[in-house]
Amino acid sequence: MSPALDGAEVAVGGSRLVTLARHRDALGVLTVGQDLPFPVARFFTVEEVPADEFRGWHAHRECHQLLVALRGSVIALVDDGRERQEVLLDDPGTGLHMPPMVWGRQRAYSPDALLLVLASHPYDRGDYLEDYDEFVALRGTAS
């Protein structure tokens, strides 16, 4: 596994870092996510995750996700069944776009971390792949 990367290009399974505009003036700081890689049907936030805990460990069949650490930091894994990479998300101005069929896991949440996840689809239990071997087999079939 690669070490956690900060700001480096991410390419595993079509994942990529998306830059969000940040504007600071006398009225505060505005961070803008527009021209998103997909229309957003759902969002969730994750916080208060113990530093030694992992979240995720699954892929989605159809759902795109965009992960943004609005506060603090978290390390996000992306894995396409052949390569895996970890990405340090520690900047509200950078989102990680995870297309469907990319295996993910998040770890090392800082105590103040607030992770925003935007998703392209409503929640659907059937969209989750939670068996890594099955995921790898499906990726192999698809490519």
Added chain:
Amino acid sequence: MSPALDGAEVAVGGSRLVTLARHRDALGVLTVGQDLPFPVARFFTVEEVPADEFRGWHAHRECHQLLVALRGSVIALVDDGRERQEVLLDDPGTGLHMPPMVWGRQRAYSPDALLLVLASHPYDRGDYLEDYDEFVALRGTAS
């Protein structure tokens, strides 16, 4: 103007409070925004707003917005040209849906406040109404 309200029903111009599910377990706190009142094309966050500053003071012709105070608190005004109300947003589990043609302003950001705004449309300068009298006139015409 009404005093700031906490959790009360909001009805001005069709505005309403939306409850987001909050789940706490050993892996942290998950807050879920699904069955959103509109598909999301864009989002932005606002933070580090001085306590005595105001933001907003405009309406949108077409764009819906959902405001969620992910951290801290902020007071949001909703005004339909006839009635106005202020709503205290201080709970990540509650969003304020502002339909189009509702005049808004936000004030009294707490020092740690992080306001998430989800929007139904891409940014469009022409969607903004920034003249209150024009807004009131347009509301009067529409009703």
